Amino acid sequence: MSKLNRRRFLKTAGAGGVGAAAAVTLAAPAIAQTMPEIKWRMATSWPKSLDTLYGQTENFAKRVAELTDNKFQITTFAAGEIVPGLQVLDAVQAGTVECGNTPLYYYFGKDPAFTFGTDLPFGMNSRMKNAWYVHGGGQALVDEFLRTKYNCTGFISGSTNCQMGGWFRKEINSLEDLKGLKFRVGGFAGMILTKLGVVPQQIAGGDIYPALEKGTIDAAEWVGPHDDEKLGFVKVARYYYYPGWWEPGSTPHNLFNLAKWNELPKIYKEVLQSASYDSGTWMTAKYDAVNPVALKKLVSQGAVLKPFPPDVMDGCYKAAQELYAELSTKNEWFKKFNDNVQAFRSEQYLWWQVAEYTMDTYQIRFRNQRA
Amino acid sequence: MSKLNRRRFLKTAGAGGVGAAAAVTLAAPAIAQTMPEIKWRMATSWPKSLDTLYGQTENFAKRVAELTDNKFQITTFAAGEIVPGLQVLDAVQAGTVECGNTPLYYYFGKDPAFTFGTDLPFGMNSRMKNAWYVHGGGQALVDEFLRTKYNCTGFISGSTNCQMGGWFRKEINSLEDLKGLKFRVGGFAGMILTKLGVVPQQIAGGDIYPALEKGTIDAAEWVGPHDDEKLGFVKVARYYYYPGWWEPGSTPHNLFNLAKWNELPKIYKEVLQSASYDSGTWMTAKYDAVNPVALKKLVSQGAVLKPFPPDVMDGCYKAAQELYAELSTKNEWFKKFNDNVQAFRSEQYLWWQVAEYTMDTYQIRFRNQRA
Numbered sequence: 001m002s003k004l005n006r007r008r009f010l011k012t013a014g015a016g017g018v019g020a021a022a023a024v025t026l027a028a029p030a031i032a033q034t035m036p037e038i039k040w041r042m043a044t045s046w047p048k049s050l051d052t053l054y055g056q057t058e059n060f061a062k063r064v065a066e067l068t069d070n071k072f073q074i075t076t077f078a079a080g081e082i083v084p085g086l087q088v089l090d091a092v093q094a095g096t097v098e099c100g101n102t103p104l105y106y107y108f109g110k111d112p113a114f115t116f117g118t119d120l121p122f123g124m125n126s127r128m129k130n131a132w133y134v135h136g137g138g139q140a141l142v143d144e145f146l147r148t149k150y151n152c153t154g155f156i157s158g159s160t161n162c163q164m165g166g167w168f169r170k171e172i173n174s175l176e177d178l179k180g181l182k183f184r185v186g187g188f189a190g191m192i193l194t195k196l197g198v199v200p201q202q203i204a205g206g207d208i209y210p211a212l213e214k215g216t217i218d219a220a221e222w223v224g225p226h227d228d229e230k231l232g233f234v235k236v237a238r239y240y241y242y243p244g245w246w247e248p249g250s251t252p253h254n255l256f257n258l259a260k261w262n263e264l265p266k267i268y269k270e271v272l273q274s275a276s277y278d279s280g281t282w283m284t285a286k287y288d289a290v291n292p293v294a295l296k297k298l299v300s301q302g303a304v305l306k307p308f309p310p311d312v313m314d315g316c317y318k319a320a321q322e323l324y325a326e327l328s329t330k331n332e333w334f335k336k337f338n339d340n341v342q343a344f345r346s347e348q349y350l351w352w353q354v355a356e357y358t359m360d361t362y363q364i365r366f367r368n369q370r371a
Numbered sequence: 372m373s374k375l376n377r378r379r380f381l382k383t384a385g386a387g388g389v390g391a392a393a394a395v396t397l398a399a400p401a402i403a404q405t406m407p408e409i410k411w412r413m414a415t416s417w418p419k420s421l422d423t424l425y426g427q428t429e430n431f432a433k434r435v436a437e438l439t440d441n442k443f444q445i446t447t448f449a450a451g452e453i454v455p456g457l458q459v460l461d462a463v464q465a466g467t468v469e470c471g472n473t474p475l476y477y478y479f480g481k482d483p484a485f486t487f488g489t490d491l492p493f494g495m496n497s498r499m500k501n502a503w504y505v506h507g508g509g510q511a512l513v514d515e516f517l518r519t520k521y522n523c524t525g526f527i528s529g530s531t532n533c534q535m536g537g538w539f540r541k542e543i544n545s546l547e548d549l550k551g552l553k554f555r556v557g558g559f560a561g562m563i564l565t566k567l568g569v570v571p572q573q574i575a576g577g578d579i580y581p582a583l584e585k586g587t588i589d590a591a592e593w594v595g596p597h598d599d600e601k602l603g604f605v606k607v608a609r610y611y612y613y614p615g616w617w618e619p620g621s622t623p624h625n626l627f628n629l630a631k632w633n634e635l636p637k638i639y640k641e642v643l644q645s646a647s648y649d650s651g652t653w654m655t656a657k658y659d660a661v662n663p664v665a666l667k668k669l670v671s672q673g674a675v676l677k678p679f680p681p682d683v684m685d686g687c688y689k690a691a692q693e694l695y696a697e698l699s700t701k702n703e704w705f706k707k708f709n710d711n712v713q714a715f716r717s718e719q720y721l722w723w724q725v726a727e728y729t730m731d732t733y734q735i736r737f738r739n740q741r742a
Contacts, residue, residue: 135659282648354535
């Protein structure tokens with residue numbers, strides 16, 4: 001894209017709205033052949049420094065090209081390059097870009113039901129989330145929601161796995177310590193924490209460090225060791241709490257504009273599905289591979305690992321259930337998702353606690369014995 | 372295949388050896404176009420009744436066809452249809468069939484290093500296995516082993532996740548109770564259990580039930596609730612032990628004959644990779660989705676869930692480490708794999724015990740409190 005075109009595009013994209021950006025959309029090629037040449041743009045919610053989340057979108061585009069002999073080319077853009085990171089859904093919905101990669105819970109302000117597309121606080125771990133999505137009716141439910149209300153379709157694409165609870169300047173010893181706490185935390189979790197007296201702060205990634213350093217905020221959560229380490233939080237807030245109960249297995253979403261999707265030959269739709277799962281496997285595995293290395297580094301830099309105290313976990317769990325009950329009475333889609341997820345989740349842990357958890361317990365206990 | 376051809380094929384396949392079956396191999400089409408029409412046969416190690424393991428191979432073939440506009444067709448065969456279930460590697464190596472789906476540890480008799488292609492007892496859970504395979508050097512190592520020694524290449528394809536320890540006619544209260552126990556158990560684990568006095572039994576799936584019923588054997592392991600339930604073991608051996616420490620995250624393998632693989636256009640190689648990961652996601656998720664339902668059914672039918680006692684777990688762990696040390700002195704490939712896996716595994720549990728395990732623990736404890 002030339003500088004002139006980019007400026008024009010950014011201006012148009014900034015104007016937003018469903019029809020606004022149509023003028024700069026690439027002309028859709030006539031699709032007659034089995035594998036026509038197509039170029040799409042993918043807006044993402046990630047800075048390039050997040051080599052796992054942004055890396056996943058690059059890997060996805062690479063797989064799509066490789067699966068189509070380079071006929072189907074997707075160019076990925078970091079947050080803010082052509083669309084602001086928090087407006088990827090809007091841009092895909094409007095057709096400003098053909099596709100995007102974003103976590104759906106960024107849009108919980110439009111509808112809290114979006115939360116289920118990414119992760120429900122105290123929901124399921126990343127393997128359970130896959131089970132729900134692929135075999136538990138999750139994909140059909142998310143897709144119905146996206147198609148009927150937001151002119152999109154898509155697939156989940158990997159998981160961050162269970163995140164950390166974040167960096168705190170002072171220790172959290174009880175539920176009382178949450179009162180008045182200025183905590184940089186993702187939106188939907190903020191609704192739960194507000195019930196417990198927390199004052200959630202919305203701050204972009206790059207601005208968190210100075211805010212923590214000055215004490216403008218008391219705490220901040222980001223993702224997990226690998227991503228957190230890059231932002232250097234350990235130097236200004238050394239208590240590193242876990243688990244991030246609001247994101248036990250968060251999944252970004254590959255979103256496709258519905259009209260653009262419908263224009264694709266069948267083979268390209270299949271390619272977008274398989275590339276999503278292939279790239280999702282890549283990302284979930286990458287977080288597991290890189291987090292241990294970063295965790296050791298952070299501890300050597302002075303991070304003090306702390307589990308949230310039991311009464312904090314219990315208080316947050318209770319507040320979460322209250323919120324879900326409230327939202328279920330007010331919002332039909334939220335209730336539909338919540339009833340489905342809670343039932344599936346309960347069955348999952350019934351089984352998980354038998355072989356899987358007992359095996360993990362043994363491996364962890366034994367490792368510690370030998371350490 | 373006509374009856375005559377099938378008889379001729381089986382006879383030839385039975386003769387084995389690298390060149391033996393060349394006469395009945397489908398003629399390789401000249402590959403000039405980007406997406407030529409190709410038909411391959413896939414021999415699998417699974418009976419059709421295993422709807423998750425065999426189902427995964429059908430799903431794989433379906434994805435390959437969908438990703439190639441039906442140009443690349445793979446027909447799957449159940450164990451014994453064209454190749455015996457335990458000889459899939461041999462058939463792919465010889466080019467009798469172009470591809471197969473089998474767990475590599477079936478071939479530990481040829482080389483104990485095959486174990487690492489599927490699962491190491493007390494190794495890694497299924498997510499860690501993916502991390503090792505995709506980002507920890509596992510894929511390169513397995514592939515080098517397969518290419519240089521067995522004329523094959525391939526990809527892992529999903530996981531059974533942590534398996535159960537099996538069905539026992541009597542309770543196991545200590546390590547002493549393993550002495551003389553006639554236990555139907557997969558091959559490599561048998562080498563560990565032999566050190567503890569167990570008498571491992573090799574019995575095909577369909578023959579386990581009568582052997583257990585008559586008391587010819589004392590115990591039998593198969594997979595997990597969903598697959599076990601179909602074989603009806605609960606009626607003749609009600610103590611259902613966990614975890615199956617010999618299979619914390621077993622992965623079947625899509626195997627391709629190297630010469631056939633090299634003949635493929637690049638795009639088809641990419642398709643085989645993405646279809647493997649797509650189908651792998653499908654299988655791992657399916658086991659998670661169906662096991663809880665089967666477990667509840669088994670308990671209602673009288674299954675008594677029992678964790679292996681701590682001294683049994685410790686004794687087995689110790690015996691496993693002894694075996695790995697012995698094999699490492701005798702077998703270069705085993706040592707190469709084992710050094711790599713042990714180092715990666717140790718880092719994995721270091722991180723796993725923080726956010727992931729603490730979250731699972733909370734979810735399980737809380738579920739029980741409410742139950």
